[in-house]
Amino acid sequence: MNNQLFYGDNLEVLRKHIKDESVDLCYIDPPFNSKRNYNQIYNNLGKEDQAQAQAFVDTWTWDDHANQGLAEIQENYLGHFTSQSIDLISGLTKVLGKGSLLAYLVSMTLRIAEIFRILKPTGSFYLHCDPTASHYLKLVLDAIFCSQGGDFLNEIIWCYRGGCSPKKDFGRRHDVIFRYAKSSQYLFNPDQIRVPYQAEGINRKDDAMWGKHKGTNKVYKPHPLGKIPEDWWLMNILNANDPERLGYPTQKPEALLERIIKASSNEGDIILDAYCGCGTTIAVAERLNRPWIGIDITYQSISLILKRLEDSFGKNVLDKIQLNGIPQDIESAIALANKSDDRTRKEFEKWAVLTYSNNRAVINTKKGADQGIDGVAYFQGDKDEREKIIFQVKSGKVKSGDIRDLQGTITLQEAAIGILITLKPPTKDMIQTAKAAGIYQGKYMNKSVDKIQIITIQEILEERKRIDIGLMFEVLKSAEKQRETKGIQTTLDL
Numbered sequence: 040m041n042n043q044l045f046y047g048d049n050l051e052v053l054r055k056h057i058k059d060e061s062v063d064l065c066y067i068d069p070p071f072n073s074k075r076n077y078n079q080i081y082n083n084l085g086k087e088d089q090a091q092a093q094a095f096v097d098t099w100t101w102d103d104h105a106n107q108g109l110a111e112i113q114e115n116y117l118g119h120f121t122s123q124s125i126d127l128i129s130g131l132t133k134v135l136g137k138g139s140l141l142a143y144l145v146s147m148t149l150r151i152a153e154i155f156r157i158l159k160p161t162g163s164f165y166l167h168c169d170p171t172a173s174h175y176l177k178l179v180l181d182a183i184f185c186s187q188g189g190d191f192l193n194e195i196i197w198c199y200r201g202g203c204s205p206k207k208d209f210g211r212r213h214d215v216i217f218r219y220a221k222s223s224q225y226l227f228n229p230d231q232i233r234v235p236y237q238a239e240g241i242n243r244k245d246d247a248m249w250g251k252h253k254g255t256n257k258v259y260k261p262h263p264l265g266k267i268p269e270d271w272w273l274m275n276i277l278n279a280n281d282p283e284r285l286g287y288p289t290q291k292p293e294a295l296l297e298r299i300i301k302a303s304s305n306e307g308d309i310i311l312d313a314y315c316g317c318g319t320t321i322a323v324a325e326r327l328n329r330p331w332i333g334i335d336i337t338y339q340s341i342s343l344i345l346k347r348l349e350d351s352f353g354k355n356v357l358d359k360i361q362l363n364g365i366p367q368d369i370e371s372a373i374a375l376a377n378k379s380d381d382r383t384r385k386e387f388e389k390w391a392v393l394t395y396s397n398n399r400a401v402i403n404t405k406k407g408a409d410q411g412i413d414g415v416a417y418f419q420g421d422k423d424e425r426e427k428i429i430f431q432v433k434s435g436k437v438k439s440g441d442i443r444d445l446q447g448t449i450t451l452q453e454a455a456i457g458i459l460i461t462l463k464p465p466t467k468d469m470i471q472t473a474k475a476a477g478i479y480q481g482k483y484m485n486k487s488v489d490k491i492q493i494i495t496i497q498e499i500l501e502e503r504k505r506i507d508i509g510l511m512f513e514v515l516k517s518a519e520k521q522r523e524t525k526g527i528q529t530t531l532d533l
Contacts, residue, residue, distance in 0.1 A: 063226070
């Protein structure tokens with residue numbers, strides 16, 4: 040099969056596009072921002088508690104999606120929920136109340152039920168979380184997997200070092216990874232993941248000692264390939280200077296996913312990551328010759344993954360990917376622009392900027408006023424210093440005043456070029472106003488370009504029009520061990 044990358048809500052994708060018992064291994068690392076203490080598990084947030092809980096509340100709130108999800112579970116929508124999971128969520132509703140934590144658990148229950156459905160009988164599921172809600176997730180997993188013939192196999196503790204030590208607390212330096220099997224037929228490859236007998240990071244001579252088993256004459260002989268790792272894994276997180284680092288806030292090291300994929304799949308087995316983020320699971324699956332399916336709700340992640348794969352494996356790797364959910368025509372672009380969901384409100388702008396810039400612009404993600412800027416890119420100027428290009432996207436009616444506003448933003452931001460991407464066709468006055476802004480001719484350019492350019496979505500989709508200015512700075516920092524990066528790298532902080 041072709042590798043598949045889905046842009047959209049993973050619940051919808053799982054239900055509509057992934058067949059029963061078609062996946063060999065699923066790993067997910069769902070967004071769960073709990074870097075601060077989350078003391079109010081009963082969701083009675085007073086002013087004095089809001090600071091501690093803000094990170095959690097920002098990600099998970101009780102809203103229409105949570106209400107709909109709760110109703111689907113309690114009504115056993117599509118018959119995908121066990122009686123145990125229905126009773127569990129109903130009981131937790133009484134205990135926790137309808138707040139951020141319950142919203143998170145409802146969201147996870149909906150998706151874990153679908154993941155159980157799509158796993159093959161030999162399949163395994165790894166859920167990556169942190170201690171803030173791992174105890175609740177364990178109940179959800181047991182209610183879905185164990186009640187249908189599956190089994191809990193491991194609570195893996197990923198230990199790491201780094202960060203500042205707290206003054207009044209033990210340092211929090213581990214994540215939790217739950218490992219479940221759909222049935223007793225699950226696949227496990229011990230010889231693919233063996234490690235030296237000296238424990239990871241700990242000098243223990245007894246790990247490699249020979250001797251007799253107690254009470255028998257049987258002689259213990261160490262395996263020539265080493266030992267199977269314990270259920271605690273000491274692996275470093277990615278630091279700021281790590282060659283793998285892409286700038287994605289929750290990026291996991293490839294070594295972590297390599298161990299999981301090698302342990303629970305063979306070459307040719309299908310790997311699925313329903314929260315694929317910056318694409319670590321996908322990149323490792325590609326390297327280990329496993330077909331893969333990735334899903335993410337933000338186009339920035341889709342763009343990041345495509346660029347990561349291209350940088351790591353060459354442009355030809357993109358020919359093997361089936362892209363789903365990305366606008367292919369005007370109708371689908373209009374549908375994306377008109378989404379009212381808070382989670383996808385800015386996705387049209389992100390898609391337009393990243394597509395036109397060949398995934399090399401930097402999206403302005405700063406909350407609040409964006410100063411008329413949806414993205415920024417850079418190129419090499421005449422004085423061998425970077426020059427700025429600013430992008431602005433319009434999905435509604437446009438007029439000549441929009442060009443004048445863009446011109447003002449160019450001046451304010453000290454940019455060289457401004458690009459307006461519009462869903463609606465520009466007026467004659469707009470075109471004239473843009474032309475009146477003049478041209479930019481740089482010594483590193485093959486030809487002069489308009490200082491203000493108007494690009495339509497129709498041109499992007501039907502003519503595959505892309506920026507033709509050689510960009511000097513890129514969004515992504517490619518892994519140095521896989522590709523020698525030339526030029527200067529930068530990030531945007533507007």
